[in-house]
Amino acid sequence: MTALLRVAETHPACHVLGPGSRFVVWVQGCGIGCRECVSPQWIPFEGGRDVPVAELAEQVAREAADGLTISGGEPFAQAGAVAELVARVRARRDLSVLAYTGYTIEHLRRHGSADQRRLLAALDVLVDGPYLVGRQAAVRWRGSANQRIHLLTDRHAGLAAEPDESAGLQFEVAADATVRWLGVPPVAGLRPRLEERLGLIAREAGF
Template sequence: MVGGEGTRINVHARVARSAVNGPGLRSVVWVQGCSLGCPGCFNPETHGRVPRERLTVRALADWALSVDGVEGLSLSGGEPFQQAGPLADLARRVREGGRSVLAFSGYTIEEIRALPDPGARALLAELDLLIDGRYQAALQAAGPWRGSSNQRVHVLGERYRGLVPEGSGGPREAEVRIEPGGAVSLSGFPDGRLLAALIRER
């Protein structure tokens, strides 16, 4: 255990079910805070280290495991490896509950292994899949789960052995959510034309 179940995770947003943030239907947690500053980032509002929804590891794990019909949890951001210790504890609890865990990170796997925070290696050890690397707006990715073609999909455990999404082509996928109160949010990996159209309509 790296941070303890009472340690808090600063959460930007979460959804119970998404079909575009990894294999199958998944719950998604977007963490708050990222210092990597990729030009053209889809989620600039997640960058600041400001308190948002600060949930304990236990509360977030209980929420993730309470969602019916999903095969796992995806960690996105913001930068998950900048809150790695408590997220490692969260991932361990979610996997003990029989679900897979995936993380999207702006760090490459080589950078993660060299981070001074021991929580980073602890989180890496609890992942089934890692999609890594800075978003590079000029490198349009084909296929699902990646924002730009430099990003790699690492299969880290047995659960997804044989999965071949990287370079597999197919459509990019995005979800537009309309909440009961009328708020609209976008998730996934829209292509440039869709993103530009949605920004125009904001």
């Protein structure tokens, strides 16, 4: 029987949360509680929807171009289901896998559960540490300077030589004129300003 993963949202082709074009799974629920978290709607464990891991793995293997990114919410809060997702995807395709966590890698190695250590062992890249608004920085794929990119396999070894700068944001306009954006804001407090501005544009345009 396949596990269920509590999922907040997915996207099949994100270019700003890891190398290349990646299928992104944002899981629902996080117990860490960083001040000014950029995704507060994904902190409660009650939201989102339960998705069978086998079904999601099929979709990732079918649709991902270069890799899978798991963000949230806190992926390591559902480590067993996320580890199963990675194993099922890899059984179909040898995709790069990157995960975010608000824990440090040292904490996961020393105090992590068996499922958390199993997930860690399956990753190519881990972006770790809580978001600290006082240390906000325009760094690659992260929100604050304390967060680190760990290259856990050789798959992306070339990244270490590349400049550590913001990957920017990805904007999409749907057929009904709604605007969606992905990525890590390079400056603090950008989200409310951005969404207010997008709302103003929509209202001005009569949508």
